[in-house]
Every structure is written in C-alpha cells, then in structure tokens.
Amino acid sequence: MTNWQELEHKYFMRTVDRTPVTLVKGQGARVWDEDGREYLDFVSGWAVNSLGHCHPSVVEAVTEQAHILIQTSNQYYTIPQIRLAELLIHNSCLDKVFFCNSGAEATEGAVKLARRYGKLHLNGAHEVITAMGSFHGRTLAMTAATGQSKFHQPYIPLPGGFINAEYNNIEAIKAATTTGQTCAVMLEPIQGEGGVNLPDDNYLAAVRAWCDQTGILLILDEIQTGIGRLGTLFAYEQYNIEPDIMTLAKGLGSGVPIGAILASDKASVFVPGEHGSTFGGNPLACAAGYATLEFIIDNNIAENARKVGQYFITKLESLRQKFQFITDVRGRGLLVALEFDRDIAPSAVTACLDRGLLVNRLKPNALRFMPPLTIGNAEVDEALGILDKALTSVESTVDK
Numbered sequence: 325m326t327n328w329q330e331l332e333h334k335y336f337m338r339t340v341d342r343t344p345v346t347l348v349k350g351q352g353a354r355v356w357d358e359d360g361r362e363y364l365d366f367v368s369g370w371a372v373n374s375l376g377h378c379h380p381s382v383v384e385a386v387t388e389q390a391h392i393l394i395q396t397s398n399q400y401y402t403i404p405q406i407r408l409a410e411l412l413i414h415n416s417c418l419d420k421v422f423f424c425n426s427g428a429e430a431t432e433g434a435v436k437l438a439r440r441y442g443k444l445h446l447n448g449a450h451e452v453i454t455a456m457g458s459f460h461g462r463t464l465a466m467t468a469a470t471g472q473s474k475f476h477q478p479y480i481p482l483p484g485g486f487i488n489a490e491y492n493n494i495e496a497i498k499a500a501t502t503t504g505q506t507c508a509v510m511l512e513p514i515q516g517e518g519g520v521n522l523p524d525d526n527y528l529a530a531v532r533a534w535c536d537q538t539g540i541l542l543i544l545d546e547i548q549t550g551i552g553r554l555g556t557l558f559a560y561e562q563y564n565i566e567p568d569i570m571t572l573a574k575g576l577g578s579g580v581p582i583g584a585i586l587a588s589d590k591a592s593v594f595v596p597g598e599h600g601s602t603f604g605g606n607p608l609a610c611a612a613g614y615a616t617l618e619f620i621i622d623n624n625i626a627e628n629a630r631k632v633g634q635y636f637i638t639k640l641e642s643l644r645q646k647f648q649f650i651t652d653v654r655g656r657g658l659l660v661a662l663e664f665d666r667d668i669a670p671s672a673v674t675a676c677l678d679r680g681l682l683v684n685r686l687k688p689n690a691l692r693f694m695p696p697l698t699i700g701n702a703e704v705d706e707a708l709g710i711l712d713k714a715l716t717s718v719e720s721t722v723d724k
C-alpha cells in the first residue's frame with residue numbers, strides 16, 4: 325500500500341504539522357480516511373464546507389459547468405460570474421463585486437481599493453488600521469496587516485502602511501487615525517484565527533461612526549464570518565452597521581477556490597488596468613459559488629447555524645461544569661471556541677481524532693469548532709459525546 329504520509333514528507337515544504345490522517349472521501353458532515361475510518365468533521369476545511377462535503381447541489385452545478393466552460397480570461401463576459409455577482413449584491417448592502425481566488429487575495433485587493441480611494445478622495449492617504457489579534461491572510465502585505473507578531477517575525481522587514489491597534493478599543497483606533505494618512509480601518513467582525521474573539525456590542529458601531537466622522541473607509545473581513553457562519557448571511561447584520569468594503573472567501577465556493585471583494589458605489593474606484601486576476605471569478609468557481617449561496621439563502625441555512633450554534637454553546641457550557649480545566653466557551657452561530665486553563669489542546673485534538681471527531685487546535689490552550697452549517701442537534705450531540713470522552717481521557721493525564 326502506498327505510504328502517502330511518507331511521500332508527503334519527501335516532497336512537501338513543511339509549512340504545516342499535519343494531523344496524521346489521510347482523508348480520501350467526504351459526504352455531508354463526515355469524512356473517511358484511507359483505511360475506511362469515519363470521522364465527524366467539525367473543521368470543515370477551516371470553515372469552508374458550509375453545506376458539508378460534496379453537497380449534491382454543488383456537485384451538480386460544478387459537473388454541469390465543467391462540461392460547458394471552465395475558464396476564459398476576464399477579457400470576456402461570462403454568465404456564471406455575472407449571476408453570482410447579482411446574487412451577492414441583491415443579498416448584501418453593497419453595490420459592486422470583484423472576484424479573486426482566496427481570502428488573502430480578497431483582503432489584499434480590498435486594501436488596494438482603499439488606497440486608490442485615499443489617493444483620489446483623502447489627499448493621498450494610504451494607511452490602513454487593523455486590530456491586534458487579527459488575521460487577514462498570508463501574502464506579504466496581509467502578513468503586515470495581520471495583528472499578530474508571530475506572523476511578522478519571520479518576514480521583517482514588512483511592507484509599510486499598516487497600523488495594528490488594540491482590538492475592541494475604539495480609542496485605540498481614534499489614536500491611530502491620522503488625517504491625510506489613514507484611508508481605512510479593516511476588521512474581522514469576530515476574530516477567527518486570533519481566538520474567536522467577540523467584540524463588545526457597541527464596538528463595531530463606534531468604529532462605523534468614527535469612519536463616517538473622518539471620511540475613512542470601513543473594510544469588514546468576513547472571510548470566516550460571512551456566508552451564514554455566524555447565524556446571519558453576513559456578520560455585519562448582527563451589529564447593525566454596513567461596511568464600505570467587505571471581503572469573502574472560505575464558505576462561498578464549498579471548497580472550489582473563490583474570493584470576493586464587495587464595495588459600495590462610493591468605494592468602487594478601480595478603473596480598468598488597476599486590478600485583475602487570471603482565474604478570479606472563472607465560470608467553474610462561480611458555478612460553485614452560485615449553487616452554494618443560492619442553497620444557503622433558499623433554505624435559510626444561516627438560521628439553522630444560529631439555532632444549532634446556540635444549542636451547541638449551551639451544551640458546551642454543561643461540559644464546562646464537568647471539567648474544571650475548561651475556562652471559557654465563546655462564539656456565535658457555528659464559529660465556536662473552547663478554552664482551557666492549560667495547554668491541552670493538542671492532546672484533546674488527538675483524543676477526539678482517535679474517537680472519530682475532527683476539531684481544530686486554535687491555540688495551545690483552545691479548540692475551535694466550525695462544522696458545516698447544515699448540521700442538526702443530532703450531530704452536535706454525537707460530537708459532544710466524543711468530546712466528553714476525549715476530555716475525560718485527557719483529564720486523566722493532567723495534573724489536577
């Protein structure tokens with residue numbers, strides 16, 4: 325039998341310490357490894373498989389599109405991207421869209437758009453304020469935008485033009501704003517990679533008001549929070565604000581790579597030649613995006629995420645009563661974290677894996693759950709049963 329993991333070690337740059345399992349098949353909220361072992365998937369490709377694995381609507385749309393037209397250049401009009409653009413715009417507060425291939429490309433493009441806006445309307449302002457603890461992607465500029473020094477250290481010197489201000493502190497954003505220099509604030513509504521950090525109820529509204537007062541743009545990075553994950557189609561709906569620019573990726577294409585920048589008419593200042601992409605918005609990716617988004621909207625999947633997420637969080641709170649080392653349960657919709665008072669997340673991930681549940685190690689002392697948005701309470705109960713057993717086994721190995 326081929327040893328795939330050995331071959332990976334031979335051929336791959338080591339950018340990730342992979343979990344020692346080779347996945348070969350997925351269906352709904354479940355995946356199978358090469359030995360036929362089944363796992364309940366509460367990672368979902370890092371919050372990508374919103375409809376679960378290989379959802380029939382997406383498979384059908386992609387198969388059909390693959391027979392018709394996969395790629396043209398963006399020199400030409402193609403129908404799937406126009407249909408997806410219309411669906412996104414009709415269901416969001418924004419007016420125009422640009423398609424790319426990933427989250428980092430979307431945030432990078434959003435910053436370029438804000439810089440163009442700054443040049444045209446804010447006396448050449450070019451700086452973007454982001455939050456400490458944020459994550460905006462892995463390009464060099466988005467590494468600088470990301471407010472976590474562990475991502476900065478290996479690549480210093482980083483591109484300039486970013487100020488990382490304290491998260492959840494409007495005064496820090498005000499202090500970082502310089503007239504003629506600041507063109508935008510870019511924030512995740514809830515910080516995902518940084519720890520599933522929720523803002524205070526009035527923080528985003530205060531940032532919106534500050535942007536309105538100073539004329540700078542508000543970019544919301546909804547790459548992880550958008551497309552239903554938090555229990556509404558977009559997270560901004562829950563905070564009663566509207567961004568000038570919003571970025572999407574992850575859950576939009578059900579695993580077919582696609583990213584998007586959405587902007588208000590006011591902020592849509594690119595002119596031909598200023599931005600572009602070879603693959604961005606190609607017919608195949610947009611067919612996947614359309615099928616995903618249409619299913620989510622027509623079947624109110626965001627509402628399912630809200631209800632099931634509430635049930636999940638309540639049940640995790642009960643688990644907290646049982647295990648003294650659980651210090652926090654937090655999240656919204658189906659973006660949820662469990663924090664411990666010690667660094668047991670790696671052993672918890674392994675103990676869950678051994679019992680058939682995939683979970684994400686968010687930090688050495690925290691787990692993150694991002695299951696498909698289509699799951700029901702039954703899958704939550706199943707996952708909690710496994711988690712309970714896994715934490716019991718971890719508990720027996722830690723100092724009490």
Ligand SMILES: Cc1ncc(COP(=O)(O)O)c(C=O)c1O
Pocket residue numbers: 370426427428429431459460461462512516517545546547548573574
């Ligand atoms: C909020 C946010 N922005 C940007 C990114 C980068 O997306 P990608 O990995 O598709 O480049 C991520 C990825 O985790 C993210 O969570």
